Amino acid sequence: MTAPIAAADVTRHKWWGWGQDDVAFSVTNRPAFIDLARNEIGIDLANAPDPVAPVLTDHEVPATRLPGAVREQLAQALGEDAIRDDDEHRVLHSFGRSLPDLFRVRTGAFERLVDAVVYPGSEEDVAAVLRIVLEHDLVLIPYGGGTCISGSVTPDAEEQRPILTMNLGRLSRILEIDDTSGLARVQAGMYGPDMEAELNEKGWTVGHFPDSFTFSTVGGWAATRSSGMQSDKYGDIEDIARGLRLVHPDGVAVTKAIPGRDSGPSVHEMILGSEGRLGVITEVTVQVHRSAPVRQVIGYMYPDWEHGIRGMHAIARSTDVTPTFTRLSDGPETKFSLALSSKTPTTTKSKVSAKVQDGLFAYLRSQGWDTSEEMCLSYVCFEGSKASVEQQKSIVKKIVKANGGVTLGASVGKVYDQKKFDTPYLRDFLLGHQVFGDVCDTGATWSSINEVHTKVYEAFEEVQRGQDLPGFMFCHMSHSYHAGACLYFTFAFPYSSEEQALEQYYRAKEAVQQTFVDLGSTVSHHHAVGVEHRPWITEDIGEVGVRMVEGLFADNDPGRNLNPGKIVAS
Structure with a gap:
């Protein structure tokens, strides 16, 4: 068996933000986005300097507890190289990627950090660490890629016991592929792109x-009930994860990777x-599928949200098409997407594309469309044989047309596919300009989806008026099901001061989340519970x-040693 990778080679974020140090967003050559930011949230990006990356040594990092x-005992069990208690590793592993987490880590709000990070190289190592945790009454927080936005890996600020984070990144191999059954056994710490x-x-x-695909792990997907962009075809993680292994205080819980379960309440679902x-x-057995010979993402445009939702509903209910994913951006998100992708044409090809777009929009306006505020961009992905894809594209084109939309083609869809992560x-970038940008998602039935869409906007706008702050919100529909779909809201606003920032953020987020549950929708569709959504769990x-x-x-x-306070307070 191949030896696990070294702890030093485990993929990780920068300590203060998303992804790698050499990748960043820039407004260079994005005049439309600069205009949008000025008009919607009142910030002048044209004359603002680029944000400066935070420096950890500017902040005081509390000593490990x-x-x-105990550290020596852990080192004996795992090896000295598998223990990290330096400032950067402890800070990095004490915060996920929720907006409050990112704000706190950037501002040095280190009220409670994890005291060490351990990197087990096997399931036996995981069990050994758990025994030490229970023996010394420590707290243990499992950590995959740290991409969660619900506070699922964030330690409780009031916790006085020593806290360990267990990074599963060394458990990063595919152990077996069953070609006959279409099943793959994958270690929990394997990152999505590597798998x-x-x-x-x-x-x-x-x-x-x-x-979060580029920086999230298979085990993290299972632990937080993840859903992917292509869930229309491949399902959510509960459809994909067929078997699990979990190191428990009493041993190892194993759920069999078999179709159908008739063994009473599902242990698999509990995990x-x-x-x-x-x-x-420690391990997830996932359903795998043969890669399709042809894959295409096609772009469409609808005159407004209601026409688009009718089109999406018709596609979801069609017995003749099985899209890999369907997505509909509302008017504000379409406006945002066009502003983000619009650049000053510098090549012959880009100049031609800009003229084509201008011509299309002029035609749509002549047909009564509001191309600045109301029209809605949509994407549908098709996979299969060439003949199957062509047939399904033809059917969807007719559905879109019947619901007032037009087909834009594959070039628009290709751009979306390239930029989706x-x-x-x-x-x-926005945080560097003292602007909060965050998301809230919910699952809604087809019969309530328009009401939820409208009421969330009203709630957000009302709370921003009360705070006397500008704000910009947009939404898309994705993850279609027979009974409904996911609504994914994004909002942004500048906070008035560092002291009031999180209070202002939570007023906006709470208004959105409360509207979800008041209208009978879910507290979240695929962003877990953690602590950020815990107030609405009842x-x-x-x-x-x-x-x-x-x-x-x-x-x-019973000792509350395992990530206490997440999902429910007790």
């Missing part, structure tokens, strides 16, 4: 592409979405449901 004897690359070489794909509160997921870098699953979850955690972790 881990006793030396897909290895599977693709053998003609397979998992088809799971969350926004999915448990956010480290039942133990540490870049948005988090924009959030870092409204989401009911008082009896909360007691059932509390009982599950209390029975399996």
Whole structure:
């Protein structure tokens, strides 16, 4: 068996933001985006200097609380190279990528940091660490890629016991591919791109592409009930994860990778979405599919949101098409996307493209379309044989036309496919200009989706008026199901001062989240619970449901050693 990688080689973010140090968003040659930012949230990016990267030595980092004897015991179990307690590793692993986490880490709000980071190289190492945690009454937080935006890996500021973060990044291999069953056993710390690359070489794909794909892990997907952009075809993680291994205080829990389960309440379902509160997921058996010979993303445009939703609904209910994904941006998001992608033409090709777009928009305006505020951009992805893709494209084109839309073609879709993982870098850029940009998502039925869309906007606009702050919100629909779809809202606004920033942020976020649950939608569609969504968990699953979850955690972790406070407070 191949030896695990060294702890020093595990992929990780920069300590203060998203991704790698050499990648960043820039407004260079984006005049339309500069105009949008000035008009919608009142910031002048044209004359503002580029944000300066934070420097960790500018902040005071509290000393570790881990006793030396415990550290020595961990080093004996794992090896000295598998323990990290330097400032940067502790800061990095004490924050996820939620907006509050990023704000706190940038401003040096280090009230409570993890005391050490351990890097197990095997399931046996994981069990050894858990035994030490229980022996010394420590707290253990499992950590995949650290991309969660719900506070799932953030330690409780009030926790006095020593806290360990367990980075699973050394468990990063595909252990086995069952070609006959279409199943792959994957270690929990394997990053999405590494897994897909290895599977693709053998003609397979998992088809799971969350926004966090480039820096998230298979185990993290399972622990937080992740959903990917292509869930229309491949399903959410509960459809993809067929079997699990979890190191539990009493041993190893194993769920079989078999179709159908008739063994009482599902242990498999208990582990999915448990956010480290039942133990540490070490392995996930995922369903894999043969890579399609043809893949195309086609762009469409609708005159407004209601026409677009009718088109999306018709596609979801069609018995003749099975898209890999469907997505509809509302008017404000379309405006944002066009501004972000619009650059001053400098080549013959770009000048021709700009003229084509201008001509199309002029034609649409002649047909009564509002091309500045109302029209809605849509994408549909098709996979399969050439004949199948062409047939499905033809059917969807007719559906779009029947619902007032027009087909833009493959070139628009190709641009979306190339840029789909870049948005988090924009959030870092905006934070450097004292602007909050964040997201809230929910699942809604087709019958309520328009009401949820309208009411969330009203709630956000009302709270921003009350705060006397500008704000810009936009939304897209994705993850279509028979009964409904996901609504994914993004909002941005400049905060008035560092002292009031998080209070102003939470007023906006709470207005959106409360509207979700008031209208019977989910507290989140695929961003986990953690601590950020915990205030609404009772409204989401009911008082009896909360007691059932509390009982599950209390029975399996009576000492509250396993990531306490996530999902429910107790």
